[in-house]
Amino acid sequence: MLRYFQETRADHAAEKLRAMVSTHATVLRDGQPAELPLQLIVPGDMVILSAGDMIPADIRLLSAKDLFVNQSALTGEALPVEKKPCP
Structure with a gap:
């Protein structure tokens, strides 16, 4: 019974x-930068990024300078990989 109450409190x-943490991204819409929640980002x-x-x-x-991405969760690589724009 004690375990049930402790787990319920931990879940709450x-x-x-x-609910307190929200992830936002800076996007360029209508020529103006705007800070939007990830759910509101659309194609286009x-x-x-910074x-x-x-x-x-x-x-x-589209453009990048010294962009290194940690993609270990996807590929299993231990070190960050440099990304470059393609034409």
């Missing part, structure tokens, strides 16, 4: 923490 605490938005940002989805890279 985790839900409250999840230009995403502006150091430490999470890449919100599959994106086409």
Whole structure:
């Protein structure tokens, strides 16, 4: 019974923490940068990335300088991989 109450309290605490944290990305819409939640990003938005940002989805890279991506969760590679724009 004690375990049930502790797990229920922990689940409620985790839900409250999840509600407090939201991930946003900077996109260029109508020529103006805007900070939007990831759920509102649509095809055609230009995403502006800076150091430490999470890449919100599959994106086409238009320009980059020294962009290294940690993709170990996808490929298992231990080191970050440099990404370059393709024409």
